[in-house]
Amino acid sequence: MTAHGWVPPGTVYGTLLNFRGEYAHWQPRMGDKPYGGAPKAPVLYVKTANTFAPHGASVALPAGEVVEASASLGLLIGEHGAPTHALLVNDLSLAHESYYRPPMKFRNRDGFLGLPLEPTPLAALGGIGGLAALELELRLHGVHQQTTALKDLVRDIPTLLKDVGEFMTLRPGDVLLIGSEVLTDGTRPRVAAGDAVEISAPGLKPVLQRFVAEEASDAGPPPVARAPSGGRGSALAQSVGARFS
């Protein structure tokens, strides 16, 4: 299996607190310091280009850190700010308890945005309206971990696009991630070296990456797009990779 090439041509923006379970988990603390109330505008962050992990890539995980996977849906923007395609992503982060001022090393590590083989035209998915009933599934070694239902969005897709567009223009090639859901205990599925994580949804290309331990070397090669070296999860990785080779 080799890593396939599609990566977003523009800036990728992520969204937080946009699924009901995650929002409900945070709601009791929203009035506490330092937050001082529920967020008004969409809570956004940037997934920089170094995070892009193409379909089939191996992603290096730092030693001693808890890494969480998130199934999300990205909207690929076309002309005039309107989305033309949708894609699944695995939005990875180091686990963190505070949403106040998290350092970029949590979300912006090399390889921390798993991508599919290619985006899917919205026309093939019934348009924006056709996404409302979509359910995303996250599997670890083929075992189901989480289902994320887009009916549980806090801001639905048209509302999110409108509220983001109030202060910044999404350009052609940019991608807006709609957010991700938590598990019932408020955490997200954890991944470790040796794992293979697959995210899938009907009509969309799946996302599959394998996770390996980061090399201790200071001057190692870039951690994405290396050939897999076998180990736990590689059978699934190879079977999924083969479908799209």
Place this chain on the structure above:
Amino acid sequence: MKRARIAWAGAVHDAIERDGQLELLTPAFKGRRVAADEVVWLPPLAPVPRPRTVLALGLNYADHAKELAFKPPTEPLAFAKGEASLIGHRAFTVRPAGVAFMHYECELAVVIGRTAKHVKRGDAMDFIAGYTVANDYAIRDYLENWYRPNLRVKNRDTCTPIGPWLVDAADLPDPMNLALRTTVNGTVTQSGNTRDMVFDVPTLIEYFTSFMTLQPGDLILTGTPDGVVDCQPGDVVITSIEGVGELHNTITAPTLP
């Protein structure tokens, strides 16, 4: 050498500074000189084959941290912006209607020159292509304590002027001893020196590249010193850094629908 990217005579051109004018590098006009006010100034950055990473520092001058009632951080406080927020020299920045506090931030911008991963502090300068001036405007009315500084404050269209020049790193051997100054309508409102950064440029490069690969053309906006004041439509804001350039910007009101 000081490099610019401009629009002139119906096309985009690379140019260099020569005797206070712009000398075009475009083959058809090579050597032709045009005046600064004959052109539209674009961000002095060559296009890149991937989304440009734009990193920006919060609270990287101890006096500014004090001004905003923060203790200096123990780790760089950084956030990322989209390239769409960048505009060039002599451009207009929109102040939203009904806000009370919009301020400039004069910042030394570092442009990465080589792919950089796990770079040690002592080697960091070798990875820099050059420097320019950025004005990282903030609208404090929109500040929320969720993933701060939130993008509604920091990633607005027109709110990150950058330029006018990209100054080659070789021409600026000591970037950590440069005076910064901002004037609003000719009155000095902000002055500082890059030597007062909490985390200096080599430290920032070591820090970022410890977990992320930076590519040629990526930007680090290194934070701003004390002295930010509110700016109103019509105000002319000039952010300048010794040896790097004077970045002019004019605040404007939103266009009524």
